[in-house]
Amino acid sequence: MKIVKIVSVIVLGWIASSCKAQEKQQITTSKTYSEISVKEGGNWEGRKYIGGAFKNVQKLKLAPEHTDHSFDIRYEGPGWESNKIGYRLYLDWRNAIDIFGKKTEEIILSKIGQDGFDSYHEMSDWGADILKAGKGIGIGSIDRYLNNERLHFYEVDSTIAKVENNAYNSSVTVNYYGWKTASDKIDFTSELTIKPNQRYTRHTIHPSKAIEGICTGIVKQKNTQLLKNESKNKKWAYIATYGSQSLVPDQLGMAIFYEVSTIEYLVDAEFDHLLIFKPRISPTSFYFLGAWEQEKGGIKSQTEFVEYLNGKLADLNKKNKL
Missing domain, CATH: 2.70.98 (Beta-galactosidase; Chain A, domain 5)
Structure with a gap:
């Protein structure tokens, strides 16, 4: 059972790494690109998002x-x-x-x-x-x-x-x-x-x-x-x-x-x-x-x-x- 879990973790890690590598390859070799990047790990204070780090989704x-200038989306949108x-x-x-x-x-x-x-x-x-x-x-x-x-x-x-x-x-x-x-x-x-x-x-x-x-x-x-x-x-x-x-x-x-x-x-x-x-x-x-x-x-x-x-x-x- 432990072996199965270890293999699963390795496979999932490889898949995640592969996806990141593909995304990086897309950015460095393509002639077009679109993205949207949102903050995670912070919290809302009224209409502004405080703390956290940007993550592409x-x-x-x-x-x-x-709303405008809420600071939760990198450069305010896609x-x-x-x-x-x-x-x-x-x-x-x-x-x-x-x-x-x-x-x-x-x-x-x-x-x-x-x-x-x-x-x-x-x-x-x-x-x-x-x-x-x-x-x-x-x-x-x-x-x-x-x-x-x-x-x-x-x-x-x-x-x-x-x-x-x-x-x-x-x-x-x-x-x-x-x-x-x-x-x-x-x-x-x-x-x-x-x-x-x-x-x-x-x-x-x-x-x-x-x-x-x-x-x-x-x-x-x-x-x-x-x-x-x-x-x-x-x-x-x-x-x-x-x-x-x-x-x-x-x-x-x-x-x-x-x-x-x-x-x-x-x-x-x-x-x-x-x-x-x-x-x-x-x-x-x-x-x-x-x-x-x-x-x-x-x-x-x-x-x-x-x-x-x-x-x-x-x-x-x-x-x-x-």
């Missing part, structure tokens, strides 16, 4: 105490990256998406925020957080816009985030159960997927009920203008901004590609350029991206950025996907 149900750029989602009432500008093509998310909660705001060898979302939507995230107001994710019964990495892409899936805005209460799913060698994220959204006002967009920054274009077949279009709008500050471009038939109207809101989706229950996909001038082989002018966007638009015109 594949799936996380948001603690009922969690992150995903390609060898070109990184993104993170504020997994709280803000539900905004931020950008990590990368000066390297190495996978770097696992290193971010390990030595201090806000350390990623300081420029380092790998890069930094380069987007100030402020009161805005960030880039490509979801909200609801009614009566000239963004309603946010203040009331949600429960939120579950999952990450997945494979040889072809990395993804983050967030399920919001019981999201209440105005007089509507729905379930809502966001799936964010990034591919190797690409800046863009494909965002697929799926509401449980067709309601008005579901929106995405780009946060407004000074020193930029709104850029637009439509594909030859009139099926796809983009909105974009370019200029000295990073936190450095230096040149940053942001864009959203969308199917024209899915959008009800565009809004020049107080803090954002918004795209308002038509009410529908079927899944809807769009693409968003950032392009920072300091990335390896980065785009360094508005002319280059528009050429890059128009190339992607031509691809959508031909293939109906990126």
Whole structure:
């Protein structure tokens, strides 16, 4: 009996070691990566988590105490990256998406925020957080816009985030159960997927009920203008901004590609350029991206950025996907 127990312990230890080795191999050799890291071993004091250490998990149900700056999730939510750029989602009432500008093509998310909660705001060898979302939507995230107001994710019964990495892409899936805005209460799913060698994220959204006002967009920054274009077949279009709008500050471009038939109207809101989706229950996909001038082989002018966007638009015109 003792021999069986000893063998079991050895086997379980080998499996755990093998899993850790595979995770490390994934991080060091892949061109995409997603993760979510939560603190364990501490305790809640009101709405803040005190003590503990971060541990990566594949799936996380948001603690009922969690809000912005609760310090229980490393860099405030799930992150995903390609060898070109990184993104993170504020997994709280803000539900905004931020950008990590990368000066390297190495996978770097696992290193971010390990030595201090806000350390990623300081420029380092790998890069930094380069987007100030402020009161805005960030880039490509979801909200609801009614009566000239963004309603946010203040009331949600429960939120579950999952990450997945494979040889072809990395993804983050967030399920919001019981999201209440105005007089509507729905379930809502966001799936964010990034591919190797690409800046863009494909965002697929799926509401449980067709309601008005579901929106995405780009946060407004000074020193930029709104850029637009439509594909030859009139099926796809983009909105974009370019200029000295990073936190450095230096040149940053942001864009959203969308199917024209899915959008009800565009809004020049107080803090954002918004795209308002038509009410529908079927899944809807769009693409968003950032392009920072300091990335390896980065785009360094508005002319280059528009050429890059128009190339992607031509691809959508031909293939109906990126």
